[in-house]
Amino acid sequence: MTVLDTVAGGPELCQERRLISEIPGPRSRELTARRNAALPAGLTSGASVYAAAAGGGVIVDVDGNSFIDLSSGIAVTTVGNSAPQVVARASAQLTRYTHTCFLATPYEPYIEVAETLNRITPGEHEKRTALFSTGAEALENAVKYARAFTKRPAVVVFDHAFHGRSLLTMTMTAKNQPYKHSFGPFSPEVYRAPMAYPYRWPSGPENCAAEAFSQFTQLIDSQIGADAVACVVVEPIQGEGGFIVPADGFLRSVADFCRDRGIVLVADEVQTGIARTGAWFASEHEGIVPDLITTAKGLAGGMPLAAVTGRAEIMDAAHSGGIGGTYAGNPVACAAALGVFEEIATHNLLDRAQRIGDIMVSELRDIAATTDVIGEIRGRGAMIAVELVTPGSRVPNRDALAAVSRHCLNNGVLTLTAGTFGNVLRFLPPLSISDDLLLDAFGVLRAAFAAL
Template identity: 85%
Template sequence: MTAVETVIGGPGLRQERRLVTEVPGPRSRELGRRRSEALPTGLSSGAPVYAAAAGGGVIVDVDGNSFIDLGSGIAVTTVGNSAPAVVARAADQLARFTHTCFLATPYEGYIAVAEILNRLTPGTHEKRTALFNTGSEAVENAVKYARAATQRPAVVVFDHAFHGRSLMTMTMTAKNQPYKHGFGPFAPEVYRAPMAYPYRWPSGPDNCAAEAFSQFAQLIDAQIGADAVACVVVEPIQGEGGFIVPADGFLRSVADFCRERGILVVADEVQAGIARTGTWFACEHDGLVPDLIVTAKGLAGGMPLAAVTGRADVMDAAHPGGIGGTYSGNPVACAAALGVFEEIESHRLLDRAQAIGDILVRELRDIASASPVIGEIRGRGAMIAAELVVPGTRTPNRDAVAAVARYCQDNGVLTLTAGTFGNVLRFLPPLSITDDLLVEALGVLRDAFATL
């Protein structure tokens, strides 16, 4: 029997790091060969191993190797891969019907997901929710809602931002390679302001919030014109940019400024939302009540689902038929999302995210005490990153990130990288991971840094 046939999937997987072949193994190498003949080169993957099963805190590949998962499919399987409530609800819905298109024949699951998001998102105001397929699609629709409600064209985003790969969201994304290079021309009326990035602010972290806000305000008032700006779109913690936590007070100043000028605030919580940071939404850490909140990734435990939740008057501004999509709010994905909410509440995963974050920060600080290549450790909850630099400087050290990630992969730990300069290790373990497994993974990470 092949490794795929002998693996037991889901939460029944043995929670261990186990290597039985070289990495990648023979079956993964064969799949890599088939991939090169069938798929275009623009589709790349971080790891050369092919998954056969996943659950808890591990991913088992087609060769039977068991890797500790510190990426959660880029913050998608936050509640764990194959989480019981997600599987049960999705399977039940699959047996009932797979699709009708909500625009043609609606169903209760869509409404139920919207009701929960309306309740959980910050603010006591009346809200509405619309469902979509991907984070990019949801961000783009948030812009449509904002433009419809304000009758203004301009959108303001920030340095180091990532908002997606569609034309509009690719324009909103800051990083050229690999997201924008060669794909222009881009969408009009998108403007970029400095992000309050404490570690890299030119005059130091103490001045970061005030100076970044001053430049932001000047951009809008002097260069664009506040009466032309529909919305400001911001990640409360920037994901692909390197888990940048804006300087304290910056986001509140931005929100106050926008409200004084009738500009809508859109929180892009695609990566940081749905319990990842120890709160339902990362903007709660800054006391923000955005006009619109965008969620995706962790919303449906691996099924494609995204949402825009916002003020009722803003969401109702779009004309009937102006919003939607064939697969948007698919019934199986909605059922999976209800399973995600159940998992988070029944297993107290908000608390678990904070506990995981405490372990990550503790262990990373200990590693940093012996490794001057770690310039900063930052993040919130189970969304933590280490920025690597050339020792004694703040020069980005992309080579060190590549070497550490490769060592971890070769020794049974799957990590993710990020950052505008490609010099950040990011950690997004599933909230179902055990403390022992997490500490073991960080032990491998410690060894990786020692090899540098």
């Protein structure tokens, strides 16, 4: 009998940090040996431990160690792992049918998810939603919709962006290593503008929004031609780029520019959407109404589901049969998404995300007062990060990041790294985590920085 046979998951899991073996333990090391013999070398994992159960705010590994989860499977289990309504709805759907393909024999859960997304996304205009399986797939289709509607080819993205690993989204992604290196040639007609990154803007954060917007407009008007641009794709908070919150006013200026030039504005809310930032969508914090919004990650509580939601006239522009996929909008994933919506409404998780963010920022400010390696604390709601630098400078400090991450793992806290320069520690706890568990995790983080 193994831990897999004896440990139940879900929110009833004992909510504590508990280490009973070395990290990684013997069972995790055994699985690593099997993995190395069976999986390709390029498929890597951040942690060296293997999950057996998860729920609330913890993940239990195959050796029985209980870790505080500050990653949510990279912002996927936002409502908590195996959340009750997600499990109940998905389980019930499993007993009815697992697949028919919506393109062949449609079903109601798909329509229910679309209706909900049409209602909760920003803007009062008439909307449509199409469902897919991954965030990259949603982004690819958002570009297809924009091109079909505008009859234009070009796509404009930003420095530090991450949009996926498919050919087009890999091209749209800024970071070369590990996402693009050796995988070219890339998709044509993708252009990159500077992101309004206040902490690293050369002339200072006070000039960031205006100067970044000026460079953005020059790129489109002078180098590409606005009449050739189908869409501008932007993350309201850049995820893999390091939780970069654009300088205030920048995205509003971009949105106005796009509207004036007949360019479709696509908000990539794959990581920021579905209650993560304390609002349904991070676009709401910026006061913008995108033409199209892509969602995935937190949409279905761990089941593979993604969506493009947007203006009806844009979404209706694609020809019949031009959009779809065999697994797109799987009925079990749709049922899980309906469970996610119910969990958010029932437990008031928009406010909970803000409360978690307030705790994390407060703890991080206390830690920053004791160390000179934290250059900036940033983010919104339960999506917070710190950028680590060499003391007395803004030089990225990868060594400090590695040491802090290693200390956290060895002491029962799971974290994530990010950033174009590999120096950002990001926190994405499930909204089901308790205050006590969150504070315990940040106690470990405090010790990690003290150990530097």
